[in-house]
Amino acid sequence: MPFKRIKPTATFCECGNHCFANTSLWCVTLVDAEDAWLLKQYKWSASSKGLDRYFSACSRTYAKDTGKSALLHQAVMGHAYPLIDHISRNAHDNRKVNLRPCNGAQSNWNMRKLSSTYIGKKPTSKFKGVSKDERRKDGKLWRAMMNVNDVRYCTYYGFESDAGIWYNYHAAHLRGEFAWLNDLTGIEYMHE
Numbered sequence: 543m544p545f546k547r548i549k550p551t552a553t554f555c556e557c558g559n560h561c562f563a564n565t566s567l568w569c570v571t572l573v574d575a576e577d578a579w580l581l582k583q584y585k586w587s588a589s590s591k592g593l594d595r596y597f598s599a600c601s602r603t604y605a606k607d608t609g610k611s612a613l614l615h616q617a618v619m620g621h622a623y624p625l626i627d628h629i630s631r632n633a634h635d636n637r638k639v640n641l642r643p644c645n646g647a648q649s650n651w652n653m654r655k656l657s658s659t660y661i662g663k664k665p666t667s668k669f670k671g672v673s674k675d676e677r678r679k680d681g682k683l684w685r686a687m688m689n690v691n692d693v694r695y696c697t698y699y700g701f702e703s704d705a706g707i708w709y710n711y712h713a714a715h716l717r718g719e720f721a722w723l724n725d726l727t728g729i730e731y732m733h734e
Contacts, residue, residue, distance in 0.1 A: 552581035560637065571599040571634040577618050580604070586614055588634070598633040615641055627652055627720065647691075648720040651713070655724075667702055669724040671709035674702075690716045703729045 552563045554575065561578035565571050567588040573581060580586075584604045588597035589612075598613050605612035615626050615636045623643035630640050631652060644652075655670035666674035667684065675685045675698070682698035686705035689695070695712060699705040706724045713721035 552578055565599050567597060569597055569634050571614060571636060573618060573636045574638055580617055599636065625649055651717045651720040652722055654722055669706035669709060670722060672702060672705040688712060
């Protein structure tokens with residue numbers, strides 16, 4: 543049986559401002575109405591790239607036809623920037639309001655905490671930027687750390703939540719809008 547090419551299935555939402563289409567891996571990608579032609583003309587699939595495991599929408603056919611990047615967010619932004627960040631961290635939300643140019647460091651700052659399957663060991667903390675250091679003898683086992691512009695910031699706390707609070711405070715001030723902050727809902731501050 544010969545291979546039958548599946549036609550793209552782009553649909554406008556009820557408001558008419560956005561267009562969406564199914565991709566592989568049960569994902570749905572979303573663009574502004576002005577970019578609907580990309581979803582109508584090309585079939586997009588979900589493709590993971592990098593350690594953060596975001597599934598970006600990509601099309602090899604689009605790349606072949608245009609000679610440009612296969613990534614939908616690059617097509618939406620007119621291939622004007624080398625790197626583009628998804629503000630909501632949903633790589634299938636390709637509306638222009640969710641996209642912003644960035645550099646490599648800013649893109650990494652916006653990543654969630656990597657799971658143990660990617661770093662090869664069990665994580666010691668539920669918070670990004672926090673790890674447990676069992677070698678310490680002073681009771682301050684929780685290390686909060688971040689790197690910004692080749693400067694390493696590091697401190698130790700007795701409570702995991704305190705280290706998570708430190709990370710959020712410094713990430714917000716040093717990384718600004720690109721900072722991925724830990725969810726501190728329900729955390730009570732424990733002063734040492």
